Structure formats: structure tokens, C-alpha cells
Amino acid sequence: MSANMKVAELTGEEITIQERTPFQIVMMRFRKHRLAMAALVVITLIFMLTLFAPYLANFEVTEISVGDYFLPFGAVDEDTGRVHYLGTDNIGRDYFSRLIFAGRVSLTVALISVLISETTGVIIGAISGYYGGALDNVLMRFVEFMLTIPSLPLLLIISSMLLANEDLIPIPAIVLNTFGKIMLLNPRDTRSAVLIIMVLAGFGWLGSAQLMRGMVLQIKQQTFVEAARSLGASNTWIIFKHMIPNAMAPIIVSASLGLAGYVVAEAALAFLGFGIQDPVPTWGNMLSATQTFMMDKPWLPLVPGLPIFICSLSFNYIGDGLRDALDPRLKM
Amino acid sequence: MADNNKKPLLEIRNLKTYFYTEDGVVKAVDGVDLEVYPGEVLGLVGESGCGKSVTSLAIMRLISKPGKIVDGEIIFDGRDLVKLGEPELMKIRGNRISMIFQQPQSALNPVFRVADQIGEVLEVHQSLGKRAGDARAIELLKLVGMPDAESRAKSFPHELSGGQAQRVMIAMGLACVPDMLIADEPTTALDVTIQAQILNLIRDMREKFGSSVILITHDLGVIAEMAERVAVMYAGEIVEQADVIPLFQKPIHPYTKGLIGSIPVLGRVRDQLDVIPGSVPNLVNLPPGCRFAPRCQARKEYNLSICTEKRPALHDFEPGHKVRCWLYQDDEQHVAPLKAKKTAKEKK
Numbered sequence: 069m070s071a072n073m074k075v076a077e078l079t080g081e082e083i084t085i086q087e088r089t090p091f092q093i094v095m096m097r098f099r100k101h102r103l104a105m106a107a108l109v110v111i112t113l114i115f116m117l118t119l120f121a122p123y124l125a126n127f128e129v130t131e132i133s134v135g136d137y138f139l140p141f142g143a144v145d146e147d148t149g150r151v152h153y154l155g156t157d158n159i160g161r162d163y164f165s166r167l168i169f170a171g172r173v174s175l176t177v178a179l180i181s182v183l184i185s186e187t188t189g190v191i192i193g194a195i196s197g198y199y200g201g202a203l204d205n206v207l208m209r210f211v212e213f214m215l216t217i218p219s220l221p222l223l224l225i226i227s228s229m230l231l232a233n234e235d236l237i238p239i240p241a242i243v244l245n246t247f248g249k250i251m252l253l254n255p256r257d258t259r260s261a262v263l264i265i266m267v268l269a270g271f272g273w274l275g276s277a278q279l280m281r282g283m284v285l286q287i288k289q290q291t292f293v294e295a296a297r298s299l300g301a302s303n304t305w306i307i308f309k310h311m312i313p314n315a316m317a318p319i320i321v322s323a324s325l326g327l328a329g330y331v332v333a334e335a336a337l338a339f340l341g342f343g344i345q346d347p348v349p350t351w352g353n354m355l356s357a358t359q360t361f362m363m364d365k366p367w368l369p370l371v372p373g374l375p376i377f378i379c380s381l382s383f384n385y386i387g388d389g390l391r392d393a394l395d396p397r398l399k400m
Numbered sequence: 401m402a403d404n405n406k407k408p409l410l411e412i413r414n415l416k417t418y419f420y421t422e423d424g425v426v427k428a429v430d431g432v433d434l435e436v437y438p439g440e441v442l443g444l445v446g447e448s449g450c451g452k453s454v455t456s457l458a459i460m461r462l463i464s465k466p467g468k469i470v471d472g473e474i475i476f477d478g479r480d481l482v483k484l485g486e487p488e489l490m491k492i493r494g495n496r497i498s499m500i501f502q503q504p505q506s507a508l509n510p511v512f513r514v515a516d517q518i519g520e521v522l523e524v525h526q527s528l529g530k531r532a533g534d535a536r537a538i539e540l541l542k543l544v545g546m547p548d549a550e551s552r553a554k555s556f557p558h559e560l561s562g563g564q565a566q567r568v569m570i571a572m573g574l575a576c577v578p579d580m581l582i583a584d585e586p587t588t589a590l591d592v593t594i595q596a597q598i599l600n601l602i603r604d605m606r607e608k609f610g611s612s613v614i615l616i617t618h619d620l621g622v623i624a625e626m627a628e629r630v631a632v633m634y635a636g637e638i639v640e641q642a643d644v645i646p647l648f649q650k651p652i653h654p655y656t657k658g659l660i661g662s663i664p665v666l667g668r669v670r671d672q673l674d675v676i677p678g679s680v681p682n683l684v685n686l687p688p689g690c691r692f693a694p695r696c697q698a699r700k701e702y703n704l705s706i707c708t709e710k711r712p713a714l715h716d717f718e719p720g721h722k723v724r725c726w727l728y729q730d731d732e733q734h735v736a737p738l739k740a741k742k743t744a745k746e747k748k
Binding site for chain 2: 292
């Protein structure tokens with residue numbers, strides 16, 4: 069009898085199961101994805117290296133040690149006793165210091181490009197899908213038209229045009245100052261970095277716009293959108309409060325995969341000589357600079373090549389992990 | 401019981417809502433007249449596809465392409481909703497008229513917490529901030545009888561049961577104390593026991609807030625329990641309209657009779673339930689006369705030819721009891737009692 073009484077006396081609070089927020093569920097699933105977790109650790113390490121570059125680098129980026137060309141890994145500078153962890157390049161600049169500062173530029177370019185292109189893509193895709201009709205037709209045909217153009221030659225032409233004519237696109241000083249502080253560059257070099265971001269993002273939003281439009285077409289059919297309208301919500305409200313938050317999962321995945329793409333795209337532009345120019349180091353132009361002695365000294369291209377490879381691989385794995393974690397069909 | 405001297409809160413006159421599809425014009429609502437008086441519960445009954453939901457969406461002006469309100473007036477509190485622009489409508493929706501949907505689970509946005517969704521209504525209409533909105537949301541949840549309201553407010557829709565989700569919907573609908581609540585099959589997706597709770601809640605809330613309720617359902621049991629006045633819809637038009645007791649005790653339209661006859665009665669074992677033969681006519685190709693004529697047993701019994709030729713009008717059979725049927729009306733649309741017709745037929 070007393071046992072029965074106890075059951076009856078249980079309060080609601082005691083038998084409530086701890087409920088997880090969707091964020092906790094996603095994190096739990098993501099942690100199960102080993103490769104993605106490893107990639108996350110690697111990316112975090114690389115980010116920390118580039119973030120603390122000013123403290124970690126023992127040489128100035130543009131500091132030339134005359135005569136100390138092509139020094140091997142771990143060589144010691146005779147005058148000051150500082151170590152060239154990764155040796156020096158063809159004009160005697162410290163390879164390690166340049167590499168971590170280069171990472172700072174390359175990753176910032178990739179991150180900002182993703183941020184701009186995904187935001188643009190999401191908003192344009194949402195508007196296109198939500199309003200439909202003629203507007204949708206015009207926007208989507210434009211996106212498709214842009215996608216049919218091979219992007220690399222176009223990127224090359226546009227970036228060379230923009231970089232050559234300083235006054236073609238005026239960039240506000242505040243933008244230059246902010247980005248200059250992030251990438252630790254002077255305004256003139258920042259300007260070329262910002263231009264590269266604009267060029268990359270200018271072509272990058274197309275895919276996410278299509279993705280977002282597809283998502284919105286799906287979400288639009290759901291009852292909660294009609295319910296929101298019946299409660300007096302405006303179109304703008306519905307787009308920002310109902311469409312975009314519900315479409316976030318695939319957008320996050322495409323953004324993380326996009327990061328990998330931008331790291332490579334920036335490197336490709338730089339490698340072909342149309343990106344940010346020497347003496348500002350980026351992984352792409354460091355790689356490009358080694359072209360002539362690639363065969364004799366194979367470690368020189370490998371040093372900047374490896375972080376490009378590792379970053380793009382890691383971003384891809386993180387993207388995979390996020391996709392699995394965010395996919396509601398894979399209930400674990 | 402409705403007091404007919406009172407001014408109606410909502411007056412629908414000759415509402416026509418058509419859907420322009422590739423197969424032709426679907427006349428989902430074709431000439432509906434309806435009044436809702438302040439504080440009353442009006443039941444709108446009919447089979448699936450008879451235009452009940454379209455009528456309610458038309459009141460909210462939520463008919464979207466390819467649908468269109470072709471004709472008619474929806475006068476709410478002195479203003480014709482059909483003529484209002486979108487900004488004015490947004491001020492009315494959720495604030496003066498709100499709506500509860502059939503599938504409460506899918507009518508809530510899956511990515512937001514319950515409190516945020518209730519707060520949304522308050523933010524839209526009363527520019528209430530986040531904190532004030534949350535506090536009011538918890539208050540409303542308590543009001544609609546949500547157990548453990550504080551912690552439920554932090555739940556996501558998928559963590560709620562159907563009944564709880566419907567309570568949240570009702571809380572959202574009532575957040576701004578609307579003059580009218582449209583409940584579109586509010587209990588269809590719920591268990592029977594939960595159904596009763598939700599119906600009780602709607603009734604309590606009506607008493608507390610004094611809002612009128614349009615209760616849309618195909619369940620006559622729900623109507624009998626809740627409504628004060630009933631309108632029966634068939635193929636886009638209202639065929640009979642009366643107070644609830646006369647309608648159930650003395651239905652006069654053959655369709656209403658059929659509907660009531662097809663309800664299983666507890667404790668009364670029958671080999672077969674009465675069914676209405678045939679099915680709802682195609683709303684693209686409607687019969688020229690009475691829309692119920694092809695399925696009407698009474699028509700065959702009395703051998704009326706006018707039923708398939710001319711559309712009957714909705715007329716008063718008795719004060720407060722309207723019907724759209726030739727059995728109770730002659731060619732000049734005067735009231736002609738059934739008895740007279742029967743004797744006329746016998747003389748032949």
C-alpha cells in the first residue's frame with residue numbers, strides 16, 4: 069500500500085524528463101561524427117595560429133635577411149639568434165612568419181566572402197521563393213544565367229580590372245580600417261583584399277540563393293505560415309521570422325562547404341597572379357612565388373599548399389558533420 | 401439563442417469565392433449569406449470540400465492564388481473586409497479576428513519556443529517587448545489551462561502533445577482579445593477525451609472574453625454541444641440555417657435530415673446507418689438547379705421537376721429558420737408548405 073502511495077505522491081517535476089534544446093541535440097549528434105570533430109580541432113588550431121600571429125611570428129613579414137636564401141627548416145639567424153622554424157624563401161624572408169600571417173588574410177577573405185554571399189543568397193532566394201511570379205522568374209533566370217558563365221576566367225578579368233583601377237570602386241574608409249585591423253594590413257593592401265572578397269562573394273551567392281528559394285517554396289506550403297498570416301504578420305515579418313530560421317540548417321551546411329571553396333578560390337586567383345599581391349602574404353601567392361623552383365626545393369610549395377589542403381578538407385568534413393547533425397530524418 | 405434585434409458583428413452577403421484552376425473555375429463558395437452576432441457560437445457544418453474552410457479563409461482575407469473573392473461583402477464591425485487593403489487587414493487579423501487551425505502541431509513554427517510564438521502576436525499588434533511578451537505568454541498559457549505553464553513556455557512545438565499545442569494556438573488566438581475567433585475544425589486531429597477539454601476551453605474563453613466564435617466542423621456532435629446557431633453548407637452554399645435545437649429536432653432540408661440520420665446513436669444498434677447516396681458534386685460543373693438534387697430522395701419521392709431546373713433561394717421557413725429547398729417554396733419563391741405539395745401530388 070505504501071509503495072502505491074509513493075507513486076501517487078510523485079510530483080510532476082520529479083518525473084519530467086530533461087528535455088534538450090534543438091541546439092543541444094545538434095551538438096550531441098555532431099560530436100558523434102569523429103572526422104568532423106577532428107576537423108574542428110584542426111581548424112581551431114589553425115585559427116588560433118593565425119589569430120595570435122603577431123605574438124607567434126618571430127620575424128616581420130617583409131623582413132629580408134640578405135644572403136639567407138632557401139634556408140632549411142629550423143635554421144638559426146646568425147645575427148639575432150632567432151629561429152627560422154620553416155626556413156626562408158628565395159629572398160630570405162622567414163617562411164613560418166609569412167605563413168601564419170598569410171593564413172590570417174586567406175581565412176578572413178574566405179570567412180567574409182561566405183558571410184556576404186550567404187546573406188545575399190538567403191535574402192534574394194527567400195524573396196524570390198516567397199513572392200514567386202514574375203519577380204521569381206526574373207531573379208532566378210538571372211541566377212541561372214550567371215551560373216552558366218565559367219566563373220574562373222570571369223573572376224580573373226574582373227579582379228585584374230578592379231585591382232588595376234584604384235578609383236573604379238570607392239570603398240569607404242571605415243570598411244578599409246576595420247578589415248585592415250583584422251588582417252593587419254595597410255589601407256592599400258586591404259583595398260585589394262576587400263575587392264577580392266567582393267569578387268568572390270559576387271559570384272558565390274548564386275548557389276545559396278537557389279538553395280534558399282527551394283527551401284522557401286517548401287516552407288511556404290506549411291500551415292504555420294498561414295497561421296502567422298492569420299495572426300496579422302506582414303510578408304517581411306514572415307520572411308525573416310518564419311522562412312529564414314526554418315531554412316537555416318541547409319544554409320549552415322552550404323556555408324561551411326562554401327568556406328572550403330573560398331579558401332581554394334582565393335588561392336587559385338593568387339596563384340594565377342590576380343589576387344592579393346606580394347609582399348602581402350597569402351597562402352595562394354606564397355604558393356605562386358615558388359613556381360620557378362618547385363622542382364629543386366619541393367618543400368617550398370608544400371608549406372603553403374598544405375594549409376590550403378587541410379583547411380578545405382576540414383571545412384568539408386565539418387560541413388558533412390553538420391549536415392548529418394542537422395538532418396531531422398536521421399533521428400538518433 | 402441569438403437575439404435578432406442585436407446588430408450582427410459580422411455580416412456576410414452573397415460571398416462568392418472561386419478558384420481559377422486549369423480544370424475550370426471551382427466555385428468553392430457560391431453565394432453565402434451569414435451573420436454572426438456578438439458573443440454567440442455559430443456552427444458551420446458540412447462535408448469535406450463544401451466550402452466551410454474557404455469561407456473562413458475568405459473572412460480572414462487569406463485566399464491566395466488561384467483563388468479569388470469574386471463577389472460579395474464581408475462586413476465586420478461596419479467595415480467591408482473585401483474592400484480593405486493589406487495594411488488594414490493586418491491590423492484586424494490576430495487582433496480583432498483570429499483563427500485556430502485543424503492541425504495544431506503544424507500550425508506552430510517548429511524552430512521557435514512557445515513563449516516566442518505567443519509573444520510574436522503581441523509584438524505585432526501591441527509592440528510588446530521580449531520580456532513583457534514572455535510574461536504575458538505565461539499568463540495566457542495559464543489561462544488556457546496549460547499544465548506547468550512556466551516550463552511549457554520554454555518548450556518547442558515538437559515537445560507538446562496535440563492537445564497542448566491546440567491550447568497554445570488558442571492562447572495565440574486570444575492574445576489580443578479578439579472580437580471573433582474562427583475555429584477551423586479545432587478538434588478533428590485530437591483524441592476524443594482531449595476534444596472535450598478543448599471544446600470546454602473554447603467555451604470558457606468565449607465566456608471570459610466575450611468573443612464570438614465561428615466553429616467549423618463536420619462533426620454534428622461537436623455542433624450540438626457547442627453551437628447556439630448552426631449553418632449547414634453544401635457544395636458552396638448554405639442550405640439550412642437555424643438555432644441549434646430546432647435544427648436537430650426538426651431538420652427540414654433533405655440534406656440536413658440525411659446528415660443527422662447518418663450519426664450513429666450510442667446504444668441504438670442498427671444494421672446499417674442511413675447514408676446519403678452519391679457524393680458531393682464537382683464544384684466545376686455544378687448542376688443547374690438545386691445542388692443537392694442529384695442525391696435528393698425527397699425530390700424523387702415528390703417527383704419535383706423544378707429541382708433540376710432552377711436554383712432555390714434561401715428563404716425563411718419559420719422566423720430564424722432559413723432553408724434553401726423547393727419542397728418548402730413555390731415557383732414565385734413564396735413559402736409553400738410541404739403538405740400542400742403532397743396533396744397536390746396525390747390529386748394527380
